[in-house]
Amino acid sequence: MLFIAVIAAPILNSQGHIGSATTIYQAFSYLCHQIPERSYHLAGHPFAVCSRCTGLYAGFAFATLGLPLVRSLKRTDTPHVIWLLLSVVPLTIDFGLTYFGVWENNHFTRVTTGALFGAVAAIYVVPGLIELSSNVANRLRAART
Numbered sequence: 001m002l003f004i005a006v007i008a009a010p011i012l013n014s015q016g017h018i019g020s021a022t023t024i025y026q027a028f029s030y031l032c033h034q035i036p037e038r039s040y041h042l043a044g045h046p047f048a049v050c051s052r053c054t055g056l057y058a059g060f061a062f063a064t065l066g067l068p069l070v071r072s073l074k075r076t077d078t079p080h081v082i083w084l085l086l087s088v089v090p091l092t093i094d095f096g097l098t099y100f101g102v103w104e105n106n107h108f109t110r111v112t113t114g115a116l117f118g119a120v121a122a123i124y125v126v127p128g129l130i131e132l133s134s135n136v137a138n139r140l141r142a143a144r145t
Contacts, residue, residue, distance in 0.1 A: 001061050002057050003058055003061040005028075005048060006028070006048045006049050006053075006054055006057055007042060007047065008021075009024040009025055009045070009047065010041065010043050010044075010045035010046060010047060010048075011042060011043055012024070013043070014043035014044060021045075025048055027048075028048040028049050032049040032050055034046070034049060034050060035050060038051055038052075039051060039054075040107065050110065051107040051111045051114070052111065052113065052114040053114060054111055055110060055114025055115035055116075055117075055118060056114040056115070056117060056121075057118060058111075058115055058118065059114065059115030059117065059118025059121075059122070060119065060121055060125075061118075061122075063118070063119035063121075063122035063123060063126075064122045067122065067123065067126055073126075074130075075127065076128070076130055078123065078124045078128075079123065079124075081124075084120055087117045087119075087120035087121070090112075090113045090116060091114060091116070091117050093113075094109045094110065
């Protein structure tokens with residue numbers, strides 16, 4: 001899971017595994033600005049991503065793990081897309097108010113708005129991946145016969 005890598009980077013860094021930590025930081029640098037002041041720290045080193053991205057990955061990971069407890073993984077239907085759009089509204093407001101100087105967001109607002117969007121996104125992505133893997137498996141079975 002990507003969320004584990006986010007936390008592994010500072011741990012590896014603190015234990016002297018600089019090469020492995022650098023690889024993780026580098027990989028996430030394409031997805032996140034990685035500003036240390038906007039990141040959580042562990043063992044004296046920043047996470048591989050900022051607090052908002054940490055929320056996104058954590059929300060996605062925990063929703064993915066919890067989804068089978070709420071509904072069957074055989075179901076590949078998703079809620080109406082409006083719920084996905086609504087889940088990004090708090091994140092957009094939090095970002096926008098800071099961007100325009102109305103207020104300064106903090107780790108809590110960044111991680112919670114990111115986690116909300118990440119969790120809702122999982123409800124859309126996981127069924128799609130299940131359906132995709134089912135289609136691939138069916139095609140492979142059909143190709144063997």
